Amino acid sequence: MTSSETPPPSDAPRPVVDLPVGPGPDGTPDLVALTAALCDLRSVSGEETALADAVEAALRRAPHLEVLRDGDAVVARTHLGRGERVVVAGHIDTVPVNGNLPTRLVVEDGVEVLRGRGTVDMKGGVAVALALAVELDAPVRDVTWVFYDHEEVDSALNGLGRVARHHPDWLAADFAVLGEPTAAGIEGGCNGTLRVGVRVRGTAAHSARAWMGRNAVHAAGEVLRRLEAYSPAQVEVDGLVYREGLNAVLVSGGVATNVIPDLCVVTVNYRFAPSRSVAEAEAHVREVLAGFDVVVTDAAAGARPGLDHPAAAGFVDAVLAVTGGAPAPKYGWTDVARFSELGVPAVNFGPGDPSLAHHDDERVPTAQLRSVHEALRRWLTA
Amino acid sequence: MTSSETPPPSDAPRPVVDLPVGPGPDGTPDLVALTAALCDLRSVSGEETALADAVEAALRRAPHLEVLRDGDAVVARTHLGRGERVVVAGHIDTVPVNGNLPTRLVVEDGVEVLRGRGTVDMKGGVAVALALAVELDAPVRDVTWVFYDHEEVDSALNGLGRVARHHPDWLAADFAVLGEPTAAGIEGGCNGTLRVGVRVRGTAAHSARAWMGRNAVHAAGEVLRRLEAYSPAQVEVDGLVYREGLNAVLVSGGVATNVIPDLCVVTVNYRFAPSRSVAEAEAHVREVLAGFDVVVTDAAAGARPGLDHPAAAGFVDAVLAVTGGAPAPKYGWTDVARFSELGVPAVNFGPGDPSLAHHDDERVPTAQLRSVHEALRRWLTA
Numbered sequence: 001m002t003s004s005e006t007p008p009p010s011d012a013p014r015p016v017v018d019l020p021v022g023p024g025p026d027g028t029p030d031l032v033a034l035t036a037a038l039c040d041l042r043s044v045s046g047e048e049t050a051l052a053d054a055v056e057a058a059l060r061r062a063p064h065l066e067v068l069r070d071g072d073a074v075v076a077r078t079h080l081g082r083g084e085r086v087v088v089a090g091h092i093d094t095v096p097v098n099g100n101l102p103t104r105l106v107v108e109d110g111v112e113v114l115r116g117r118g119t120v121d122m123k124g125g126v127a128v129a130l131a132l133a134v135e136l137d138a139p140v141r142d143v144t145w146v147f148y149d150h151e152e153v154d155s156a157l158n159g160l161g162r163v164a165r166h167h168p169d170w171l172a173a174d175f176a177v178l179g180e181p182t183a184a185g186i187e188g189g190c191n192g193t194l195r196v197g198v199r200v201r202g203t204a205a206h207s208a209r210a211w212m213g214r215n216a217v218h219a220a221g222e223v224l225r226r227l228e229a230y231s232p233a234q235v236e237v238d239g240l241v242y243r244e245g246l247n248a249v250l251v252s253g254g255v256a257t258n259v260i261p262d263l264c265v266v267t268v269n270y271r272f273a274p275s276r277s278v279a280e281a282e283a284h285v286r287e288v289l290a291g292f293d294v295v296v297t298d299a300a301a302g303a304r305p306g307l308d309h310p311a312a313a314g315f316v317d318a319v320l321a322v323t324g325g326a327p328a329p330k331y332g333w334t335d336v337a338r339f340s341e342l343g344v345p346a347v348n349f350g351p352g353d354p355s356l357a358h359h360d361d362e363r364v365p366t367a368q369l370r371s372v373h374e375a376l377r378r379w380l381t382a
Numbered sequence: 383m384t385s386s387e388t389p390p391p392s393d394a395p396r397p398v399v400d401l402p403v404g405p406g407p408d409g410t411p412d413l414v415a416l417t418a419a420l421c422d423l424r425s426v427s428g429e430e431t432a433l434a435d436a437v438e439a440a441l442r443r444a445p446h447l448e449v450l451r452d453g454d455a456v457v458a459r460t461h462l463g464r465g466e467r468v469v470v471a472g473h474i475d476t477v478p479v480n481g482n483l484p485t486r487l488v489v490e491d492g493v494e495v496l497r498g499r500g501t502v503d504m505k506g507g508v509a510v511a512l513a514l515a516v517e518l519d520a521p522v523r524d525v526t527w528v529f530y531d532h533e534e535v536d537s538a539l540n541g542l543g544r545v546a547r548h549h550p551d552w553l554a555a556d557f558a559v560l561g562e563p564t565a566a567g568i569e570g571g572c573n574g575t576l577r578v579g580v581r582v583r584g585t586a587a588h589s590a591r592a593w594m595g596r597n598a599v600h601a602a603g604e605v606l607r608r609l610e611a612y613s614p615a616q617v618e619v620d621g622l623v624y625r626e627g628l629n630a631v632l633v634s635g636g637v638a639t640n641v642i643p644d645l646c647v648v649t650v651n652y653r654f655a656p657s658r659s660v661a662e663a664e665a666h667v668r669e670v671l672a673g674f675d676v677v678v679t680d681a682a683a684g685a686r687p688g689l690d691h692p693a694a695a696g697f698v699d700a701v702l703a704v705t706g707g708a709p710a711p712k713y714g715w716t717d718v719a720r721f722s723e724l725g726v727p728a729v730n731f732g733p734g735d736p737s738l739a740h741h742d743d744e745r746v747p748t749a750q751l752r753s754v755h756e757a758l759r760r761w762l763t764a
């Protein structure tokens with residue numbers, strides 16, 4: 001090893017990675033190369049600094065952007081005095097890498113796909129946003145580009161939530177697009193989620209003298225019976241139909257194999273349409289489980305799709321002109337609900353099949369990178 | 383500290399404790415003092431050696447007894463050529479001590495009781511047997527006195543089971559009395575016990591898209607429904623009525639609060655009358671839970687009460703003359719089932735309320751020590 005090859009000591013400043021955000025030979029951004037570069041610069045939740053530095057550096061080279069930073073969240077925005085401001089946001093962290101990096105560009109069944117951790121959730125969406133942020137120096141709407149950390153871990157650490165607490169003005173907007181994977185379709189709003197613990201009590205006894213006790217697990221059968229008999233609603237909200245769900249997700253009872261259980265706890269998760277408030281959702285669960293001891297353990301409101309908002313109309317038109325697909329409801333809870341809480345209607349729109357998120361073999365069709373880029377470009381420039 | 387008070391080094395042979403087995407001032411054994419001495423010489427399962435040594439030493443001083451030893455089990459027997467041989471047996475270990483030693487002799491509500499670990503389960507019964515073993519040099523029946531270890535722990539360690547494997551001839555008899563606490567009543571035989579795991583499977587899915595899965599916990603509701611609807615039988619066996627029981631003792635399902643469970647396991651305990659074999663019990667449980675995946679995890683046959691056996695008649699008469707109480711069925715599984723397996727009819731008969739066994743405040747009325755002693759003495763001498 002020669003001295004010039006010696007790596008710097010670990011406490012030396014790490015050089016900032018130069019991301020390929022500029023146009024390729026054909027004059028358009030090379031979204032595949034950019035997605036690959038974003039993925040290959042690993043950023044498992046809590047280790048986003050190197051990637052945040054690289055994103056910040058790329059944005060600072062664009063003179064039309066004001067660049068702000070909070071922790072490992074980077075915000076860039078135009079100030080063109082447009083009548084409308086929109087947010088385009090995405091998280092830069094991933095779930096842990098599991099032998100699925102570096103990325104590989106392959107053709108499968110005639111389709112070009114980029115494979116590897118983060119390609120779906122959600123560095124494909126980050127690549128599209130970053131390329132557009134640099135590329136669009138005069139969008140017809142003022143744009144706030146948000147790249148944030150800690151989305152894949154405990155909600156209390158979420159970088160978007162932190163920015164909302166520290167600098168709510170950074171997120172002020174008429175409409176927001178979150179680049180979570182939707183296979184390049186518009187998924188509006190999201191269901192809310194409520195969890196309750198149902199504690200069913202009995203009286204312990206030796207199982208050899210069961211008649212001296214009262215079996216809490218048997219009594220919990222009634223809870224399961226009601227859940228099994230329950231028909232979840234399908235609720236139309238702002239033109240989209242949300243499927244609800246009411247499910248036991250955990251059950252636990254008993255202390256030993258010779259004791260009649262005196263306690264059985266059923267944890268129930270209610271996914272409810274965004275037209276219901278958390279309080280309404282709780283009241284509904286209490287009604288279904290009337291007579292049982294129900295304790296709410298956590299809850300998060302959903303988000304209305306907001307597609308009836310004037311600011312959304314242009315977005316939907318631009319996307320449909322490119323993809324042809326109708327908007328659909330989003331079922332999983334996502335950070336669009338944080339925008340909803342701030343009073344900003346928001347939708348999910350990004351490349352990648354959402355059912356592959358967190359899978360070790362996540363992979364994004366490169367055509368989706370281009371169609372999402374094209375749809376957003378049209379919306380912001382038409 | 384003077385040199386004469388220095389304790390011996392820990393690897394020196396420990397002096398054997400001298401138990402007060404002899405008659406008191408009134409010519410009868412001081413059962414309270416003996417029970418207290420047996421309890422105060424702690425013998426939590428696995429630590430019975432000092433007590434076994436003391437019991438062995440006391441028995442060896444009685445010239446009418448042959449004394450045998452296997453591990454910490456001590457067996458003493460007469461060889462008088464009687465036409466009948468009976469076993470009187472008891473375990474010398476206890477569950478862990480919890481601040482409830484040394485014993486205390488107190489009067490509560492006008493009743494003299496000895497309090498402390500082991501007073502009920504079952505050093506009161508051991509005291510009665512040990513006193514009689516030494517006292518009765520010419521019983522009308524040959525007697526084999528058995529004091530054994532490791533009853534309160536894993537059945538595989540049980541000292542009586544070990545003696546049965548190593549020296550089955552030591553336990554040969556026409557009838558056996560086990561001194562487990564029965565509040566000085568005769569409790570005949572015992573129910574059998576069978577445990578099964580019922581594995582209910584489903585299909586995992588994100589709870590936001592519950593309709594893509596199949597909820598195993600909901601499906602397990604049917605198992606609980608059948609158990610709740612089940613009416614346990616009352617079965618008469620040899621004149622005693624055994625109450626059965628079929629109960630879920632454990633239930634567990636689900637892996638996370640946002641996942642539709644794909645597995646729910648219900649552990650079911652069937653306590654069945656001694657007229658049923660283990661195979662019959664298993665067939666019955668499979669019938670009740672038809673359609674579910676049932677796996678037997680452990681099983682032990684019960685024991686018929688054996689009160690219709692000629693050797694039992696004299697025993698019942700002698701006891702009833704003292705206590706006046708009718709024989710009752712024993713519900714919990716006890717080591718009488720081991721005698722039953724060896725073809726020896728057996729009953730439980732001992733001082734102490736069985737519902738206080740293992741309780742930190744276990745306590746035996748001293749009058750029960752005397753009545754059990756008197757009943758056994760009559761039976762063995764009349």
